[in-house]
Amino acid sequence: MSYLIKALDNCKLSLNNRLIFPPMATGKSDNGMVSQEMLDYYNEKSKGGYISLIIIEHSYITPQGRASEGQLSIAEDCNMEGLKKLAEVIHKNNSKAIMQINHAGSATNIDATGGYENVGPSAIINPRTKSDVPKELNKEEIKEIVETFKTAAKRVKDAGFDGVEIHSAHSYLLNQFYSPITNKRTDEYGGDVLGRIKIHLEVIKAVKEAVGNEFPVLLRLGACDYMKGGTKIEDSKIAALEFQKAGVDILDISGGLCGYTVPGRSKEQGYFSEITEAIKEVVSIPVILTGGIIDAQAAENLLSSGKADLIGVGRAVFRDSMWARNAIESCL
Template sequence: MKLSDELKSKNINFKNRIVMPPMATAKADKNGHVTEEILNYYEEKTENKLFSTVIIEHCFVDALGKASKNQTSIADDSTIDGMKKLAKLVKSNDSNVVLQISHAGSSTSEEVIGQQPVAPSAIKNPSKSTTEIPRELTVEEIEQIIEKFVDAAVRAKKAGFDGVEIHSAHGYLLNQFLSPITNKRTDEYGGDIDGRIKIHLEIIRKIREKVGENYPIFIRMGAGDYLEGRLSTEDSIYAAQEFVKAGVDVLDISGGMCMFSIDDQRAGFFDFLSKPIYENVNVPVILTGGVKTGEDVEDILNRGVCDLVGIGRSVFKDSNWIENEIKPLI
């Protein structure tokens, strides 16, 4: 497999195997609206026209799910006009553009949202240094959050994005439901893996119902926690398969409560998480992490662990990196 190879799937085609993963810029205004600074950032990163797909940084679906100051929002219709500009810009640079939608849950603070953070269970988030204990969500509140995700996906489609990515990694709310470390609920949204992914499946199915059969749905999945009591490999495979059955078109595999990095800094360091999923699903799998050279990308692609490679930090640090490292290989 070469990084220049095209990939065709049910609802989305990739002109090559290179993806720009979501990376927070903290460049939105105080209301989470797209700014000129954000537009300039994405123009600089994508003007090379080399990415097959660009996944825009996480956008909060609800004010209580805002992770940090100056995070981008997709929580109400006032955000759509700015998002239209962003989608149009990236598409003009010959890439698919996908919007990541998220809820921070306990991965935020009272300082940011003005009240006690919420979570599946009243348990400190191990992915954060904060000492705050979140408030456990009621079933009614969970149902409201599901609708917030659905509304956000509809806005993304209205704004012209080619797809939407549901954020369930890096210690955020949906990851908190998925992980047995942070989900100790005894009702329908907790317990075994079926209970812990109930919220995901309801979000996926409801989004699919609203956006139609042909609109791409990605999910970024925290497939492992690297902590005691973590999500098992068997459960991560099962969850991925259930997400696909519910309507997911692309699986974007990353870390869970261990966030987006581990001690192992080799290229594709989460391949031990993506490999068993890649071997057991029939949709494209994205893997991000540790890529420092173009040769790293082709090495990862030929390990049999993914279909597409995300290049984050190297591009974040140096906008010319992809021109220098990837263009000679295409």
């Protein structure tokens, strides 16, 4: 039996195959609100249910953490009606739907945030976005951000989604705390890996308090920075095990301060596979692999060789909405 069409039923999120549509920013929101253009887009991508799980693009949990003008909002109750329609559109097509929640931290600017200053774990310029020097967050401000993650997660559940994904990749705030390049703190939120993921563990705990133990919680981890002095695979193995202990149900692996590609390996299909394979050695929860996968056979090979439990295909599906149907039917 093909691994790609094999069901996943060993976690809280039961899926009918191993194909995921990963979160990809579309810029289609209407000033943060769900637009008809966004509903049409996700309807088209999920049609037929050939993709078992759709992870909605990163959504900001507070205006201070807004990354761009066209980003979707999970920060206001007034968007709930649109979010409910978005979940319904995907469910109608027999796919599961997850919302990814995020705070941009230093990876934004005052034009995007509406006047709020950049913030981060330390007063260090974001090496990916080159934005202004951020204000270093104090402990009280960190607690406030943890609470906004909690409130956002409750909105996700109330809108009818099947789970929530915490974003800690691609140089955004939680990823900034995780990386020793951008986190130079000397208090309990800095130092070794366990210090740098303290905020993650607080967010996971808060989110689970908001949604309950039976609601699936995913975490997208920017596992390696691929930069001098940045995070490495060994860091991510330690972090992944702690996230599992804290109650994360699925780990979604991507890049750190380098973004969503690996320098020098952008043409390789599944270029984060060395990380997912290493993480699978230390955790028992499912692991999602994304990164340059464009061929169904490549996805099949990555699954059959034990590199990951789920495969995310983004740009190929973005270019061709029939990709998933063709891939699944080729495995039958």
